[in-house]
Amino acid sequence: MTQKIIIEPVTRVEGHGKVTIQLNDQGEVTQSRLHIVEFRGFERFVQGRPYWEAPVLVQRLCGICPVSHHLAAAKAMDVIVGAGGDQGLTPTAEKVRRLMHYGQIFQSHTLHFFHLASPDLLFGYDAPPAQRNVVGVALANRGLALQAVLMRKYGQEIIAATAGKKIHGTGAIPGGVNKSLTLAERDQLLNGPHPLNAGQMIAWAQGALAFFKDYYKKNKAFIDGFSRFPSNHLSLVRRDGALDLYHGVLRAVDAEGRRILDDVDYQDYIAHIREEVRSWSYMKFPYLLHLGPDNGWYRVGPLARLNTADFIPTPLAQAEFETFKQATGGKPNDMCMHTHWARLIETLHAAEAIHDLLLDADITGSDLVVKGARQAEGVGVIEAPRGTLIHHFRVGANDLIEMANLIVSTTHNNEPMNRAVNQVAKTYMTGQKIITEPMMNAVEVAIRAYDPCLSCATHAYGRMPLEIALVDAAGCVLDRKRK
Amino acid sequence: MATFVKFTLDGKIYLSEDGAPLVEAARACGVFIPTLCNYTGIPPKGACRICTVLINGLPATACTTKVVEGLNVQTSTPELESFRQAIVEILFAEGNHLCPSCEKSGSCELQALAYRYRVTVPHFPYLFPRRDVEAWHPKLLKDHNRCIQCKRCIRGIRNPAGKALFAFGKRGDRVVINIDPVTSQNISDALAQQAMDICPVGAILRKGKGFDVPIGRRTYDRTPIGAELRS
Ligand code: SF4
Ligand code: FES
Ligand code: NI
Numbered sequence: 194m195t196q197k198i199i200i201e202p203v204t205r206v207e208g209h210g211k212v213t214i215q216l217n218d219q220g221e222v223t224q225s226r227l228h229i230v231e232f233r234g235f236e237r238f239v240q241g242r243p244y245w246e247a248p249v250l251v252q253r254l255c256g257i258c259p260v261s262h263h264l265a266a267a268k269a270m271d272v273i274v275g276a277g278g279d280q281g282l283t284p285t286a287e288k289v290r291r292l293m294h295y296g297q298i299f300q301s302h303t304l305h306f307f308h309l310a311s312p313d314l315l316f317g318y319d320a321p322p323a324q325r326n327v328v329g330v331a332l333a334n335r336g337l338a339l340q341a342v343l344m345r346k347y348g349q350e351i352i353a354a355t356a357g358k359k360i361h362g363t364g365a366i367p368g369g370v371n372k373s374l375t376l377a378e379r380d381q382l383l384n385g386p387h388p389l390n391a392g393q394m395i396a397w398a399q400g401a402l403a404f405f406k407d408y409y410k411k412n413k414a415f416i417d418g419f420s421r422f423p424s425n426h427l428s429l430v431r432r433d434g435a436l437d438l439y440h441g442v443l444r445a446v447d448a449e450g451r452r453i454l455d456d457v458d459y460q461d462y463i464a465h466i467r468e469e470v471r472s473w474s475y476m477k478f479p480y481l482l483h484l485g486p487d488n489g490w491y492r493v494g495p496l497a498r499l500n501t502a503d504f505i506p507t508p509l510a511q512a513e514f515e516t517f518k519q520a521t522g523g524k525p526n527d528m529c530m531h532t533h534w535a536r537l538i539e540t541l542h543a544a545e546a547i548h549d550l551l552l553d554a555d556i557t558g559s560d561l562v563v564k565g566a567r568q569a570e571g572v573g574v575i576e577a578p579r580g581t582l583i584h585h586f587r588v589g590a591n592d593l594i595e596m597a598n599l600i601v602s603t604t605h606n607n608e609p610m611n612r613a614v615n616q617v618a619k620t621y622m623t624g625q626k627i628i629t630e631p632m633m634n635a636v637e638v639a640i641r642a643y644d645p646c647l648s649c650a651t652h653a654y655g656r657m658p659l660e661i662a663l664v665d666a667a668g669c670v671l672d673r674k675r676k
Numbered sequence: 677m678a679t680f681v682k683f684t685l686d687g688k689i690y691l692s693e694d695g696a697p698l699v700e701a702a703r704a705c706g707v708f709i710p711t712l713c714n715y716t717g718i719p720p721k722g723a724c725r726i727c728t729v730l731i732n733g734l735p736a737t738a739c740t741t742k743v744v745e746g747l748n749v750q751t752s753t754p755e756l757e758s759f760r761q762a763i764v765e766i767l768f769a770e771g772n773h774l775c776p777s778c779e780k781s782g783s784c785e786l787q788a789l790a791y792r793y794r795v796t797v798p799h800f801p802y803l804f805p806r807r808d809v810e811a812w813h814p815k816l817l818k819d820h821n822r823c824i825q826c827k828r829c830i831r832g833i834r835n836p837a838g839k840a841l842f843a844f845g846k847r848g849d850r851v852v853i854n855i856d857p858v859t860s861q862n863i864s865d866a867l868a869q870q871a872m873d874i875c876p877v878g879a880i881l882r883k884g885k886g887f888d889v890p891i892g893r894r895t896y897d898r899t900p901i902g903a904e905l906r907s
Contacts (some may be wrong), residue, residue: 243817250777274831274884357891361776364890372890472887562888591811592883643900 259576267365268573269591275565285558286369300348369562423448434503493580510542762847780878788901
């Protein structure tokens with residue numbers, strides 16, 4: 194008698210999902226699936242709208258990572274107005290957008306680590322749920338909880354200064370930005386009263402890394418072994434191979450570190466990336482075309498980025514990157530829980546990048562927009578907090594959008610998340626007939642490492658529930674749990 | 677020489693030029709009367725009714741009323757305010773107003789009035805009309821979703837030869853305001869900008885121009901509509 198386990202909802206995952214775990218007659222896990230109801234409403238919604246509305250319109254598809262969508266769409270529209278390419282924007286526009294983006298990375302990574310991931314690390318995934326949440330963190334470690342709030346706030350102040358609002362701003366426009374920083378805004382962010390200044394953010398990012406590394410030392414077996422499996426990795430990198438979250442070329446490496454996508458121009462993404470549709474899931478499965486769906490799937494996000502990049506262009510994060518690379522002897526890192534480590538290194542890099550940008554005179558410049566020959570089609574790609582985000586638009590001669598295709602980070606990670614769930618299910622659920630609390634949590638911890646933005650992947654608003662079901666060979670649900 | 681007359685606004689006596697439009701006379705006295713279809717410098721139309729006030733106790737539109745000696749006006753009563761709120765709600769419900777992605781957001785008179793009257797969810801059912809975007813003109817784009825049929829553009833925008841750029845077609849609830857396809861082929865950037873500015877909402881847009889005024893510097897970001905005046 195085969196059996197199936199379904200887990201839903203996954204708490205502390207932004208959005209909605211459902212996990213089904215299939216057991217065979219022997220009670221072994223044969224297959225696990227993460228179902229996400231993908232709703233491509235926004236791609237239809239922007240059709241027929243003037244192209245300059247896209248950056249403000251598409252960011253509404255997610256209340257969690259709007260800045261990434263805002264910037265990816267703006268980058269696509271840069272191409273449309275003839276300002277695409279590496280030299281396209283004015284130095285001020287490019288740097289203001291970078292500042293906005295690093296502000297978003299900083300606040301999103303901070304939120305993930307302190308609010309979503311640190312409860313697992315502080316208390317363990319088998320701790321009672323009442324403790325394993327952000328309130329638990331606050332009760333156990335007031336300093337850490339307060340830091341988290343202030344780090345997020347700082348990131349949001351940067352977004353407000355560059356986009357006009359903390360959420361759903363208008364800063365990036367086709368061909369540039371609509372504002373730079375005033376001297377007062379710059380000084381406030383750079384040297385604001387303790388603790389809301391760039392220097393303190395660097396120090397706190399280092400503190401968070403130290404916290405993680407200390408935890409890692411004490412829990413090496415769990416961090417290294419939990420939900421580990423080899424994969425390909427994909428991200429943007431700067432042309433010289435540096436980690437760059439705002440702009441670059443597409444690079445992918447395999448589990449051994451061999452280049453399988455060699456720094457290609459993302460305007461041609463469609464020649465390299467395909468999306469497979471599977472009958473049981475509404476969310477598509479992207480893969481590298483030349484390797485096919487079975488071998489061409491890949492991970493995106495912090496772990497993937499540190500696997501594709503050759504170095505990090507800020508000194509403190511670079512030093513941490515070297516330690517990180519030593520852990521795997523320079524080979525790509527396939528340990529799922531190391532994603533948290535990678536995310537914190539990026540948080541430090543973001544803080545350093547913010548600091549450098551605030552010291553750059555261009556950030557208060559007044560040359561904001563450039564335009565060139567109008568193009569019919571444009572692709573914008575950015576490394577969002579959760580990974581590579583692709584926006585592709587076609588615009589008619591009448592300025593109305595004719596076609597939109599968006600591939601969000603969580604969709605790229607669809608296959609890896611399914612594998613992660615399957616691996617955890619095999620370890621924790623073989624021979625089980627009911628879903629216990631720690632089992633449920635283990636599945637969640639595995640999914641959460643990818644920080645999936647399901648509201649984004651499903652292009653739907655709001656937080657949706659998720660359930661886990663355990664199903665036997667005959668298709669009977671043995672147990673079903675929701676949270 | 678202009679003659680001055682005495683008139684009363686909410687119980688207080690003011691002086692105004694004889695025959696001045698009431699909305700403007702009130703504004704000059706520091707009293708706010710909301711308007712939508714009215715636009716300084718073009719003939720009043722009295723179409724939207726949001727400027728309705730009580731004149732000697734009877735409702736009348738302030739934009740079409742001229743000040744005369746002894747005019748007794750009540751600009752604001754709870755009933756008038758709720759009537760104005762209802763007008764704003766109806767206008768939202770009968771078009772497709774998606775403020776977040778609208779270029780005029782922050783500078784839109786309808787949106788500003790909605791904030792003033794604290795419109796959150798309209799009490800009227802949304803009609804979700806099927807309307808299109810007229811995008812074939814070289815310099816202008818007409819988004820019928822957002823048009824509130826105030827006809828300010830029809831009354832106010834003419835090319836140098838005196839030919840109107842906008843005209844209305846159909847009648848009743850089907851009325852549409854169109855851009856003249858011939859005249860629109862050849863207009864200056866300045867006239868295009870004038871057309872965009874005269875529209876109280878985001879129904880007339882200049883092509884390629886979007887969101888270049890940052891949040892914080894748009895018309896109603898600093899001073900909400902009517903906030904500089906008493907009401
Ligand atoms: S286009 Fe604008 S100005 Fe013209 S009628 Fe419609 S809302 Fe009024
Ligand atoms: S403003 Fe007076 S009726 Fe519209
Ligand atoms: Ni999102």
